[in-house]
Amino acid sequence: MKYQLIPVTPFQQNCSLIWCEQTMKAAVVDPGGNVERILEQASKNNLVIEKVLLTHGHIDHVGGAKLLADQLNVPIIGPHKADDYWLESLPKQSQHFGFVHCDAFTPTQYLEEGDEVTVGQQVLKVIHTPGHTPGHIVFFAKESKVAWVGDVLFRGSIGRTDFPLSNHQDLIDSITQKLWPLGNDVQFIPGHGPLSTFGDERVQNPFVADQLFV
Incomplete structure (x- = not known):
């Protein structure tokens, strides 16, 4: 699976254009x-963009989703239904964070733990990773060993848990119990900032390094 990072919004959010080289079908994360x-x-x-994929409902990740989906007549898939609170609050989010007004919307399909999403002939596994938001999900391309983790994990940091419905312990559990087992050699694309691997973060991340839990 190929991908290209496209920084968007004043928050420099890592939007990803991902595609299948066999079919040239693509999705936007x-x-x-x-x-x-x-x-x-x-x-x-x-x-050819065939779908929009969402990790969670914060405006810097979803603010262009409805416009893009409507323009291309493609579905919006994800996040988990537990993030409907955030999608319903998009008008307030846009005002609070100084974004252009964004209407609330309902995705074409919510996702659950264990679901799979296809991009051309490529398959993404869906992992429910609550903590930053209750309905946050991660998309994992097993064959390529790449994970799109939204705002769960960053190089040297983790997602914020001071938002409504956030939970710090849930976030730590999502990272250590759901992401680490995917493999140390998995490269992850965070919602902001540089890429890293799970293995590197298990050694040097001051919030979730293995040595913290011995």
Whole structure:
């Protein structure tokens, strides 16, 4: 599976354009905004976007989802239904964070733990990872050993848990019990900042390094 990072919104959120090289079918993960930039990159790569994928309901990850999906007539898939609180509050989120107004919306399909999503001939496994938000999910491409983790984990840090419905212990459990077993060699794309691997974070991340739990 191929991917290209497209930083969007003033928060420099790592939107991802991902695609299957066999079919050139693509998906967009977390289009928080700057829809024109996303479409431009898809065109440059000769890709056909067939769906929008969401890790969670915060506006910097979903602010452009409805516009993109409507423009292309494609479904919005994810996150888990527990994030409907955040999707319903998008008008308030846009005002609070200084974004262009964003209407609430309901995804075409919510996702559950163990679901699979296809992008062309490629398969993404869905992992429910609550903590940052209650309905946060991770998309894992097993064959490519790449995970799109949204705001669960960052290089040297973890997601915030000071939002409504956040839970710090749930976040720690999601990382250590659901992400680490995927393998130390898995590269992850966080919602913000540089990429890393689970193995590196297990050694050096000051919030979830293995030595903290001995």
